[in-house]
Amino acid sequence: MYILIVGGGKVGEALAKNLSKRGHDIAVMEKEEDIARKLAEDLDEALVVSGDGCDPLKLEEAKIERAKVVVAVTGDDEDNLIVCQLAKDSYNVQRVIARVNNPKNEDTFKFLGIDTVSSTQIISKLIEEESTPGDIVTLLSLKKGKISIVEIKVDSDSPAANKQIRELSLPKESLIISIVKGEEVYFPRGDSVVQEGTSLIALTAVDAEKDLRSVFKKRKEK
Amino acid sequence: MHVIIVGCGRVGSQLATILSGEGHDVVIVDKNPKSFKRLGSAFNGITITGIGFDADILKRAGVERADALAAVTNGDNSNIMIGQIARRMYNVPKVIARIYDPERAHIYKKFGLDTICMTTIGANLIKGKLLKGGK
Numbered sequence: 001m002y003i004l005i006v007g008g009g010k011v012g013e014a015l016a017k018n019l020s021k022r023g024h025d026i027a028v029m030e031k032e033e034d035i036a037r038k039l040a041e042d043l044d045e046a047l048v049v050s051g052d053g054c055d056p057l058k059l060e061e062a063k064i065e066r067a068k069v070v071v072a073v074t075g076d077d078e079d080n081l082i083v084c085q086l087a088k089d090s091y092n093v094q095r096v097i098a099r100v101n102n103p104k105n106e107d108t109f110k111f112l113g114i115d116t117v118s119s120t121q122i123i124s125k126l127i128e129e130e131s132t133p134g135d136i137v138t139l140l141s142l143k144k145g146k147i148s149i150v151e152i153k154v155d156s157d158s159p160a161a162n163k164q165i166r167e168l169s170l171p172k173e174s175l176i177i178s179i180v181k182g183e184e185v186y187f188p189r190g191d192s193v194v195q196e197g198t199s200l201i202a203l204t205a206v207d208a209e210k211d212l213r214s215v216f217k218k219r220k221e222k
Numbered sequence: 223m224h225v226i227i228v229g230c231g232r233v234g235s236q237l238a239t240i241l242s243g244e245g246h247d248v249v250i251v252d253k254n255p256k257s258f259k260r261l262g263s264a265f266n267g268i269t270i271t272g273i274g275f276d277a278d279i280l281k282r283a284g285v286e287r288a289d290a291l292a293a294v295t296n297g298d299n300s301n302i303m304i305g306q307i308a309r310r311m312y313n314v315p316k317v318i319a320r321i322y323d324p325e326r327a328h329i330y331k332k333f334g335l336d337t338i339c340m341t342t343i344g345a346n347l348i349k350g351k352l353l354k355g356g357k
Contacts, residue, residue, distance in 0.1 A: 054298070054299055054323075054326070055323065055325065055326075056325045056326065056329065057325060076299070077275075077303075078275055078297065078299040078300045078302075078303045079299050081299070081302075081303050082298075082299040082302055082303070082326070085333075086326075086329065089333060090329055102276075104276060104277070104278065105275070105276075107277065108275070108277060108303070108307055108311070111310070111311055112306055112310065
């Protein structure tokens, strides 16, 4: 699959390496000539095009009409937006993804119909989780961070300890998908009991995570 | 008229001064507060320091009730983004985006954004002057 990456910074470079390892055909566009030259030396597999990805003529030079996916990962949100709009509306690229540096711009991108990944949001969330241990731990983030699979340890002081699953008022957008006790994994039904000392694996909308937490964790004293 | 001008460069500051002199309510936005020095003494509008495509800044500038907006920062992409936010998210009746790159100006005009390409206009004007009154 031919994938065009606009922006040859750290994200663009890492992405190019990973995707070409998976056998994709990659081109990277970088507007700073020096960086582009260095990239061309470092990336054996990928084609490096020196030029501004917001310039339609340069995009054509990078064979955008062949691209199945266009990814814009420069450090400037306005540039990422324009690259994606040009790709989508002018060249009919089926899949376009923009990196959003400032989370504030996410709504704008969404409104204008461009799919985003907010690196800032993801990193801050990861760091927040790492720095608050013992809480709910995210095992896997899915659908661009909208839903996640999380692990919850059930302590003896948990309000849910030794209750049946059906007794818990779980948020609508959360589902307990397994109970882990030591090495054993159970697939719970409504009458399964959440014993203290076990771990639960749950699928949850990120927005519902707070409510999910309150079902299992004692409210922290302030 | 309530007019928002984003970008207080040569064009933006002049536009702001003229409009404000004609009695319009002008709000001018620029990320660099020093650029407001360009505004003449006749300017009696409001200045806001901030990024023009930040929806919060545009709201502070009154985009929800603006009659017109001109995006004249020095970045084509910023102007396109600001123009689209004003036109499509806030339905500002009259929105103009200044774009240097003729190619992008043409494409976004096709997509319904009112664009002005100074490069094309300038080239045509100069051409007209050069060829007028020749031998």
